[in-house]
Amino acid sequence: MGRVQTQFSVLIAVLMLTGLSGCISDEMISGGGEKRGIPGGLALACLDSSKYTEIVIEVDYEEGYQPKSSSTDLLKQRLEQVCDKPDGVTITFTETVFGNQGSWTSDDVRYHAWENKENQPQTSSTLHWQVLFPSGTYSDDSVLGVAVDASTVAIFGDSVEEAKGPFFGRPSAEEVENSVLVHEVGHLLGLVNIVYQSLVEHEDPDHPNHSDNDESVMYWAIDSTSIGNIISGDLPNEFDQDDLKDLTDMKNGNVEVYDQLWTP
Numbered sequence: 136m137g138r139v140q141t142q143f144s145v146l147i148a149v150l151m152l153t154g155l156s157g158c159i160s161d162e163m164i165s166g167g168g169e170k171r172g173i174p175g176g177l178a179l180a181c182l183d184s185s186k187y188t189e190i191v192i193e194v195d196y197e198e199g200y201q202p203k204s205s206s207t208d209l210l211k212q213r214l215e216q217v218c219d220k221p222d223g224v225t226i227t228f229t230e231t232v233f234g235n236q237g238s239w240t241s242d243d244v245r246y247h248a249w250e251n252k253e254n255q256p257q258t259s260s261t262l263h264w265q266v267l268f269p270s271g272t273y274s275d276d277s278v279l280g281v282a283v284d285a286s287t288v289a290i291f292g293d294s295v296e297e298a299k300g301p302f303f304g305r306p307s308a309e310e311v312e313n314s315v316l317v318h319e320v321g322h323l324l325g326l327v328n329i330v331y332q333s334l335v336e337h338e339d340p341d342h343p344n345h346s347d348n349d350e351s352v353m354y355w356a357i358d359s360t361s362i363g364n365i366i367s368g369d370l371p372n373e374f375d376q377d378d379l380k381d382l383t384d385m386k387n388g389n390v391e392v393y394d395q396l397w398t399p
């Protein structure tokens with residue numbers, strides 16, 4: 136595999152400068168002929184069924200970090216709602232030793248993800264996305280999860296545990312995990328405005344690629360450790376009407392969808 140070349144986008148630089156949560160690693164990657172794309176780069180491959188009739192979500196977790204079944208059940212339900220997959224949405228679980236101690240950069244996530252992928256993302260008629268649940272935290276430890284390329288996200292369980300609410304245990308760590316998992320996979324679907332421009336204004340200008348609606352799972356605070364302080368009680372874990380309209384507009388060609396690794 137060739138040396139991976141990384142370009143940090145202005146977006147990430149801005150997020151770091153302003154100290155806001157940055158859960159999207161918006162980088163163009165190419166190495167050894169593999170096209171890894173950016174988050175949202177396989178959105179149409181999920182939304183459309185003309186080539187990929189099935190999606191498999193590969194969950195690779197470190198010992199003690201297996202996600203709750205409520206999180207993966209919810210993810211399956213949300214994907215079935217938006218992706219056209221006549222042969223189904225399947226989730227597989229593999230306990231994995233990543234061998235990365237402590238802090239994770241987005242490069243670490245990408246490296247260990249691709250070392251462990253059981254299939255190329257685009258294999259025959261099956262689309263493969265991957266979710267890592269490693270031990271340790273992200274390099275910015277206020278971040279609960281990251282989307283690092285077109286097929287890969289990671290959720291940091293230690294930080295999810297930290298993010299639960301201070302009062303009466305609401306939201307619980309399990310509720311935070313439920314929402315963060317759907318949120319990060321929402322970035323793989325291109326939300327919000329990563330690979331298209333919405334016809335509706337719902338992107339938070341202060342938090343690029345996130346919703347300004349605190350009832351959307353794509354709300355900016357969902358992948359931040361401060362979420363338990365910002366929303367007490369029920370966290371959003373659904374795409375809102377604007378998110379759903381964006382996905383429909385992308386699928387139907389009402390908006391241009393760019394940076395795609397596959398188009399119908």
Ligand SMILES: [Zn+2]
Binds near residue numbers: 158159318345355358
């Ligand atoms: Zn996010």
